[in-house]
Amino acid sequence: MKFGIDIGHNCPPDIGAKGIKFEDNLNLDVGNKVIAKLKALGHQVVPCKPTKADTVEDSLAKRCATANSANVDIFVSIHFNIFNAQANGTEVYAMSEIGxxxxxxxxxxITKLGFSNRGIKDGSKLFVIKHTIMPAILIESCFIDSQKDMNLYNAEAIANAIVKGLTL
Ligand SMILES: [Zn+2]
Known part of the structure; x- marks a missing residue:
């Protein structure tokens, strides 16, 4: 399989949210582990995060262009959520049936690790899901402003869960 792995934000002015922890750091920690683990299993990985962008939209468009031109089988965008310090758990966005x-x-x-299951959400309004041509998902791994989630947070465990889910 050929995976497009998109480490969310980390491309100013496209930067992640700040809660108890900084989303950009967590996206990088988990994303780099996912990339390494998929490669170790013999899969092809196309990293989709651009090295620079003029605007947030430019950053998002470049991620999609990379996945589309490499014709990856699945596009996976890795993020962490933020809301009101009370909300917690995992949600994953998708649009197509395969997605x-x-x-x-x-x-x-991911929810086997103890995070609340917030369900599959409609990704049809998310730029990177709408503008990629293959099945695409965007993972909101857990909430960076939730103490419960940050106590549970373990980059290695979340990366293992994502890789298992992608390769089942
Ligand atoms: Zn994000």
Whole structure:
């Protein structure tokens, strides 16, 4: 399989949210582990995060262009959520039927780690899902402003769960 792995934000002015922890750091920690683990299993990985962008939209467009031109089988965008310090748990966005199946597989594995299951969400309004031509998911791994989630947070465990969900 050929995976497009998109480490969310980390490309100013496209930067992640700040809660108890900084989303950009967590996206990088988990994303780099996912990339390494997929490669170790013999899969092809196309990293989709651009090295520079003029605007947030430019950053998002470049991620999609990289996945589309490499014709990856699945596009996976890795993020962490933020809301009101009370909300917690994992949600995964998808649009196509195949995307939703992959999303459920990943969601089931991450929630086995103890995060609340917030379900599969409609990704049809998310730029990177709308503008990629292959099945695409966006993972909101857990909430960076939730003490419960940050106590549970372990980059290695989340990366293992994502890889298992993607390769089942
Ligand atoms: Zn994000």
């Amino acid at each position: 939703k199946k992959i999303a459920k597989s990943v969601l089931d594995e």
